[in-house]
Amino acid sequence: MAIEGPLRELGIHDVFQLLDLSRKTGTLRVTSDLRGDEGVVRFEAGRVVQAVVRSNPAKVEELLVQSDRVTAAQLAQARHAVAAGNGAGNVGAELVRLGAISRRELERQQRLQIESVVFELMSWQEGFFSFEDRPPGEPAPQIDIRVSTESLLMEGARRIDEWSRIADRIPSLAVVPTLAAVSGDEQAQLDLLPYEWEVLANIDGTRDLRAIAQAVGRAEFDIARTVYGLASTGVVELNTAERRRSGAVRAAAAADEHLLQARASLAAGQLDSALASALAARNAEGDRTEARLLVARVLSRLGRNAEALDELRRTMQADPITPEVHRDLAFAAAREGDLATAYAGWDHYRRSVPDASDLGQVDEAEQSLRRFHDISEAVLRG
Structure with a gap:
């Protein structure tokens, strides 16, 4: 039985405490329409073993490269070994096996990544949470680290107090x-x-x-x-x-405000207002991918698919790294009949974020598109 509800009725701190005390094993999802964000936290017997947030999907191994703890070549070697079935089970363990990083340092970085996500979620005052127990018989994932939920809650409370001081x-x-x-x-x-x-x-x-x-x-x-x-x-x-x-900070603040207004209007179904606010956010800070994606999503909701596709193509040129750009471009291309772009975008998204919560939706969309294409080909052949 799922445990779910709005955060305004049961705060995220209380949700974590409930899962800790009941020693739950499963997946907690926390979504915020206002932020356009989602966090996923996995529990084993009440302890946190993994945590990711959509707005910052970088994996631990990528953070290791950014902080110069491992090289890009070592990461590529580890990924290749794991993909070929010759590695230690996952990329982190393979990096340890290769001697690129110590087990202790890997676990420290994994804990930092979990803490960063959990403390971000603890700041959310609005949204919706849902917890699903792991189905009986489903194999347990390989776990590198278990973090005490109680210690996370205590540290979170301490940080809130100290943040107020600084x-x-x-x-x-x-x-x-x-x-x-x-x-x-x-x-x-x-x-x-x-x-x-x-x-x-x-x-x-x-x-x-x-x-x-x-x-x-x-x-x-x-x-x-x-x-x-x-x-x-x-x-x-x-x-x-x-x-x-300064102009840069004023622009960022204005973009933030417009984005909040756009998401609120979108959630209320006020599409014209949402588009106006999303465009204002994009114009205030033109290089922000978040604003460009929101403009395209609202255009799609309005049925202006060709404009949405053009917006996403420009976004791809400016930011070819963010996985959500590839995902949204794929959906927009599918609506306009550009099958090659759609398939390529979905494939890139799967490889970039293999544990994304919306992969089921991506798979279903691709299967539907392939079935439609096959039927169309059959009709044309007569």
Whole structure:
């Protein structure tokens, strides 16, 4: 029997506590129409073993490459071995077997990734949750790490408290720290801990806190706390008020507001209003894939499929990496009869996000399209 309901009636913190106390094994899905996002958390006997969120689908092994803990060549070798059936069962275990990374460091990075997703979900105040027990007889997935749900809840509560303390100087992870200027006649000697030096070395005036966290392979909260300490001692500057007045930040804030309005209108079925807000978001910050995808989705809902396809082709040129671009382009191409583009897009999406929650919908759409094509061919042959 599924456990489900709106978050306004049972908060996400209470949902996690319920699954922990009842030692549940299965999958929790949390969706937010307002954010256009979905999180998936898998439990084994009440412990969290995997967590992903659609808005940041990077896998642990990809984060290892971003933080220079393994090389792209080592990752490719591990993936090839696993795909060929010659590896250690999954990519992470194969990287350990190859000696690219230690088991301890892999588990640390896996835990950081789980924590990042769970703490993101804990900030959601609206949405819908649904938990499904793993069906009897279904084989258990290979599990590399089990994280205590109780410890996640306690750490989440602690972070909320500490965030309130540092929020006056670090209101969000979008803050971009810069090195403080030092006059030529000053003689300064820094006495920093190793992890503080590591963070300091990655402050270049362009990276925000989230990017720094990815670069050093540490939790976003820990980076925020470290930068707060460096700012408090005058080593780095934040100048958040100036950045909020800057054009880039104003554009991002405007785009965020328009996106929220667009999603709310879309959820209410107000398609013309949703399109106007989505276009405003795209125009405010033209390089944001999220806004471009939303414009195309609303156009599709309005039946303006050719325009949606054109929008997605432009999005693909600007961002060929995001898996959702390939997925949405495939659906739009299918509606316009471009079968080759549709099949290629769906195939790319499957390979990029093999555990995506909507693969069933993708498979069903492709099967329907192939059946329609076969019937059409048969009719034409007479």
